[in-house]
Amino acid sequence: MYQSDFSNADRPPASWRDYLVPQDWARFTAEEHRVWDTLFTRQVPYLGNRIVAPFLAGIPALGLDEPGIPELGRLNARLQPETGWGLASVAGIVPDAAFFAMLAERRFPIGNFIRGADNLDYLTEPDCFHDIFGHVPMLAHPPVARLMQALGRLGVAAIAAGHGEIIARLYWHTVEFGLAREAGEVKILGAGLASSFGEAHVALEADLSRPRFTLPAAANTPYRNDVFQPLYFVSDSLEGTAAALESLDLAGLSALAR
Ligand SMILES: [Fe+2]
Numbered sequence: 046m047y048q049s050d051f052s053n054a055d056r057p058p059a060s061w062r063d064y065l066v067p068q069d070w071a072r073f074t075a076e077e078h079r080v081w082d083t084l085f086t087r088q089v090p091y092l093g094n095r096i097v098a099p100f101l102a103g104i105p106a107l108g109l110d111e112p113g114i115p116e117l118g119r120l121n122a123r124l125q126p127e128t129g130w131g132l133a134s135v136a137g138i139v140p141d142a143a144f145f146a147m148l149a150e151r152r153f154p155i156g157n158f159i160r161g162a163d164n165l166d167y168l169t170e171p172d173c174f175h176d177i178f179g180h181v182p183m184l185a186h187p188p189v190a191r192l193m194q195a196l197g198r199l200g201v202a203a204i205a206a207g208h209g210e211i212i213a214r215l216y217w218h219t220v221e222f223g224l225a226r227e228a229g230e231v232k233i234l235g236a237g238l239a240s241s242f243g244e245a246h247v248a249l250e251a252d253l254s255r256p257r258f259t260l261p262a263a264a265n266t267p268y269r270n271d272v273f274q275p276l277y278f279v280s281d282s283l284e285g286t287a288a289a290l291e292s293l294d295l296a297g298l299s300a301l302a303r
Pocket of ligand 1: 171176180236237
């Protein structure tokens with residue numbers, strides 16, 4: 046999920062469980078599994094070591110290097126013992142209040158569809174390649190596991206307090222489209238970059254702005270969900286940003302709003 050625009054923020058929140066659907070893994074066709082394999086075998090060498098180390102460690106640890114679209118039951122059996130996170134199948138974008146409520150309970154939504162073979166680089170909404178390949182390896186890393194839950198709890202409170210846009214920006218500029226320093230080098234951090242063929246290199250190499258991530262700067266910088274980002278925030282470290290977000294409460298978040 047990475048297309049939040051808070052158009053749903055004023056609606057009464059439904060239980061996130063209302064959005065769950067069976068993955069029905071057996072319904073995926075051979076061609077759909079081939080699309081996954083094509084995307085996976087293209088993306089791993091494309092990313093190389095330009096992405097933070099916990100991401101690269103998470104892929105074999107969770108068996109994501111096995112062929113075909115992962116079956117969520119098998120994937121959960123590997124992920125849950127690591128960090129307590131679980132994956133739940135959804136039909137499409139989950140409204141923001143329900144999305145953050147899921148995160149607060151260490152549940153991450155996975156779109157139960159995959160892009161077509163003739164449209165490998167165009168997404169109208171996040172599919173299972175984005176949701177699984179982009180997000181799930183990081184959920185096996187304890188600092189990110191804690192960070193994502195903290196964002197969920199804070200998100201629920203922020204939306205209720207009318208600050209949904211602030212939490213969306215903090216989410217976007219870190220776990221979705223953020224960069225982070227690691228051993229002195231700028232690396233990909235966000236799932237939207239990790240799963241994109243094209244934007245990952247743009248984010249690292251194009252002539253554009255890469256401001257240092259701070260809570261006030263990110264909280265006050267809008268993002269785009271329809272084109273490549275105009276800028277990418279660079280965290281001093283994944284662990285440092287995770288700790289800063291974990292310790293942020295609603296009062297602190299509200300104070301960030303200009
Ligand atoms: Fe996402």
